[in-house]
Structures are given as structure tokens and as C-alpha cells.
Amino acid sequence: MWDRIVQEAPDFFTYYNAIFVLQAMGRTLGLTVIGCVTGFIFGFAIAAIRSTRARALLPLRLLVTLYVEIFRRIPFLVILFIVMFGIQAVSRGISLFAIALISICMVSTAFMSEIIRAGMESVPKMQREAAEAMNFGFMRTLLLIILPQAWKVILPPGFAFMVMFIKDTALVSQMGVVELAFTGKMFVGRGFSPFLVYGTVLAGYFVMSYPLSRLGAYLENRLATSRSRESIQRVWTGPGPVQSEPVGEQG
């Protein structure tokens, strides 16, 4: 095995292959970042809608709740398939990358909305009441009172989710989008040692994901209050805590 790796390494680690892998990493990162930013925007809208109380908005609340519950409970791979075949049934002119991006945004919206909602709910109800007594409207309460207090609770799991998403985008390689995991498949197809190839791909993911998860853990320790941990653990937003430091005593 080592012989093969040593023998193939000069052919594998060429300038053009490196460029190719770096481009693929860029695409993975692009999918993740665009997905998370879009997810944040729409997720915020959903969380805001779900925080309303007006009876007239009940159908809308039910609709977005249904959306969130559905998309958090279907495997990403299955969503990819449905979106891909659904779109291709309508139009053939849409690129695979775009289809992957649409699927990613749909899923990240659902998860981000839960993270944001948990953050918003961590703000004591009395803050809302005080604002209401002072005649703050819905948007003013949200933007001036709730969000400035909720972001500390939102950011750490937000980063943890982004790390998770970098990894989840690997699945879009299955539809033929040329991102990092796809390069692995391709190089192995060209006959390179799978050890060498997948080792490199794993290293590529690690390089992207590790700094982000460190940042997330750092933010978690800097910003976290006891109520943030409570509230975020109660909802299903991802594979659980990924912090590297102890949670410490409760309460």
C-alpha cells in the first residue's frame, strides 16, 4: 500500500490537480455559505412568523411550521432526489449546481429557523411585555429588543450547523455536482490509490471545517449563558453539542 502511495504521489500532487481540488473546495464552501446565509434570512422570516400571536396569521403559522417539521425530518439525500427530479420534470435547463443549491437552501432554512426560534424564545417573555406596554410594534420589538438579546444564543449553534452543513454538502456529489467529495470519486475513477485520494479529500474537509468549529466553540464559551444552553438543547437542530470545552455546572 505504502509503495503504491509513494509511487503515485508525484503524479497525484500536481499543480493542475491541486487547482482542481481547490476549486472543488471553493464550490463546497460556496454551497455551504450561500445555503447558510439564505437559510438565515428565510429562517429568520419563519421564526418571526412563528412568534406572532394574531389569529389572522394562524394559517401562515401552520404552513411554515409544517414546512419546518417536514424538512427537518427527511434525509438530505431524499430531498436532493425529489428536488432534482421535480425540477427536471419541469425544465431541463437548470444546472445541477443550481438544483443542489436550491435543495441546500430549503433544508438550511428549516434548521436555521429552529435555531433562531430557540434563540428568540430564550429572551424572557416579560421583555416582550414591557415593550408592548410601551407601544412597541411587532417589528420594533423584534429588531430593538428580541434580536439584540437573542443573537448570543443563536450564533454558537449557527456555527455548529454550518460545520455540519459543510459535511452534508458531500452528498450532492451523488448527483454529479463537482465539489470536494466528487473529486474523490473522480480521481479514484482515474485509477489513483483510494488511500491517497480519500485521505486528501478528508484533509480538505478538515481544513474547511476545523477553523469554523473552533470559532463556534470559542463563541459558545464567550457568549453562552445558562439559558442559551437549555433552550438550544430542547429543539432538534443538529447532531448535538460539538463544543470542545466542558459545559460546566448548570444553573
Added chain:
Amino acid sequence: MNYTFQFGVVFAQLPYLLGGALLTLEVAFLSFWLGAVIGLFGALGKMYGGRAIRWLINAYVVFFTNTPALVQIFFLFYALPDVGVLLTPMTAVVIGMTLNSGAYLTDILRAGILSVRREEIETAQVLGMSGPQMVRFVILPHIAKTIYAPLSNFFIWLVLGSSMAAIFGVEELTGRAINISTQNLRTIETFAVIAVIYIALTFIASIALALVGRWAFRVRARIF
């Protein structure tokens, strides 16, 4: 657009698909419990082990939580034959997901163990509890309460994550859907049906876990 939905051909295969759902749960169960064993040793090692052990466990956790499970399994499945280890798809997937979940569970379990407060142990000592009594009545209930919600979430994550086994040809729910759709060419309908099955599966799991949590540990888990 002129697409007529035909669910009949998919419904005819429902028993076959539900069989796949069982396999899905099996993969999730296996990787959860095997991962929990790794996680328990990992958590204890990380807390009480020597420097070398702590470093090793840390490296393991950091590596597996920062790389995709999919590529890890690719590695197991395609690279290990080079050194003479041939794995069936099912074994490769379960080993990969177990190693992956072991890393996450190390962190979750450690957080649970660390959540036990000194005051509680002191109180138990004052009350004259023996060692095993303390573990049974104070320490374990506390740990269970702390980690129950993250563990439940993690299990659901594993149920969903196990769908990638299909990529390696394991005939669990997603795998069987792929099988069917290549025959009946009703891809959207087939995947819509398994999407509903996944939703039902995770809902049942959520509700069951919430009920068990309430009953056994008085955890107020929420389903929505």
C-alpha cells in the same frame, strides 16, 4: 408541464419499502449503541486518562466531527481493500457511522458527566448514601436528565443520516426506493412516499423518546 402523478405502482411496493425502513432503524440503532460504547470510554478517557490518552481521544473526536461521514465510509469501503480488508457495504456503513457517532457521543456524554455538581454529591454523602446508592439515585438520574434531549436528537439525526447507506448499495429505505424507481421510473412519487415514511418514522421516534423521557427521567422534552 404535463406530468401525471401515479402513486399506485409505489403503493404496491409498500411492504418492500417498510422492510427497508426496518433496516434503516437497524442501522441507526447499531451505530447509536456501538457509538455509545465508544462514547462512554471516550468520555471517561478524556476526563480521567493520561495525557497521551486524552490527546488521542481528542484527535479522534476532532477528526471525525470535522469530516463528512460519507467520505469516511468511502475511505473504509474503497481504500481498505488495498490493505486486504474487504468490507460488505452494510459493515462499512455501520462501522463508519459508529465511528462517527462515537465521536459525537464522546462529547455529549462528557458534557453529561461534567454536569453533576459537587454540591449534590456532598448532599448525598451527608445523607449517608453508599457509593452505589449515590450512583443510582443522584449521579445517573442527573446525567440522564442532562443528556437525554441531545441523545434523542442525535438518534433522529442517525435515522436520517443512515440514508447515505443507499449510496453503497445497502437496501435500507432509501436504497429500496432507488431500486423501485429504476424499475417503475416513478422517481418523484417513490421518493415522496419514502419522504412520508421518514417523517412518520422520526415522528414516532420523537414521540416515543419524549414519552420515555418523561416517564423515566421526568425530562420535559418537546416534540415540536
Added chain:
Amino acid sequence: MNLSVNKGEVISLIGPSGSGKSTFLRVLMGLLPPTAGEVRIDGGRIDYRSRAQLRAMRDRMAIVFQQYNLFQNMDVLRNVTIAPIKIKKRPRADVEREATALLLKVGLAEKHHAYPDELSGGQQQRVAIARALALKPEILLLDEVTAALDPELVTEVLDTIRSLASEGITMLIVSHEMAFVREVSTRVVMMDKGQIVEIGSPVEIFGSPKEARTREFVGKILRH
């Protein structure tokens, strides 16, 4: 229940826990709809389904809560000035000048840029009073403002309210501090089970209550 408030009056609501005193204030503030009956202001009935009417009503009142409810993300000055600037659309310079005067009045002139979590409960409550006064309410509602405070901090808050009373600010006070109620009130309202039992001057209520229910309550309280 029927209660009319005249300008410059200090009315105190007393009564056992759960008698509806705080609920009454919340209904007045438009935070809860009345379950029965109606609220009239200047003779006009308030429609709780009309946002415009609720806004108009809240615009004339301000409330200080038991738990202070200062906005945790803003410093003291901003807590006091935000509503006049953002909601009442008044010029910032004017509002800040008034806020400075108000903070001086409640004895927190040097705390402009402190955040709520850096202040003691008594200081927070005094900021909350300044925040309510900055709205220039026609009536100031005080909902058990000392109930959450440590005993040694109660005096500073009561002193503040006392000085407001002497300035002729119309106030509706819910309080369990009977000595204080007796001292500052122009009228005292005894409530029980959501109903007004008796209204009278402090001398009447505490000295010679007419109703048995009042006698019993006052007797119990004063014996402490």
C-alpha cells in the same frame, strides 16, 4: 368592578394574593383583554380588538413591573430614552435632557452608561420608574414594584415613589407595603376575588373598615 381615577390622585390596590390586583393593571395597560365588563377612558369604551385604540390607551399610561423588565441589551440612558425617541418620535436632544433630569431625580445620575445586569435590583427598579416617567404618562401604574427586591433595597424605591406622589403625579399602586400605602395614598381600594370590596381613605380602610373582608385582611396584615 367600578373605579374612577381623578387627576393627581394616588390610589392603592390592596387585597390577598390572587385577588386580581395585578390582572387589573394588565387589563388597563392593554396587555390582557378583560374577560367581562368594559374599560372606559374619558367616558369612551375601549375596544380591545382595535390596535389603534389599544395604542391610544397605552399612550396615556405607563407601567412599572415587579421584575423591572429593563431591556437587557441597552444601557440605562437608552432604556429611558428609547420609547420617547422611537415610538413617540420626539427629538433626541430633548428626550436625553429630560432623561438626565429624571435619572437625577431617581438618584442614578452617574449610571447613564451602566447596563441593567450591572445594577442592583433597587437601582434597576428606579431606572424602570424613570423609564416610565419619560413617557409622560397621565397615570403611572406600579405593579408590586418592591416585591422582588431585597429588604434593604425597598426603602430607596419607596422614597422615589413618595417624592413622585408629592409632585402630584397620578398613580395606581399595587403593593403589599401597608405602612407605605397608608402614608402616600389618597384612596385605598380593597379587592378580593376580582371584585372591589371597599373603597375609602387610608384612615377609613386601615382605621375603621366597613366590610368584614377588609377588616379580616387588614387585621391579618397589621398583626405581622
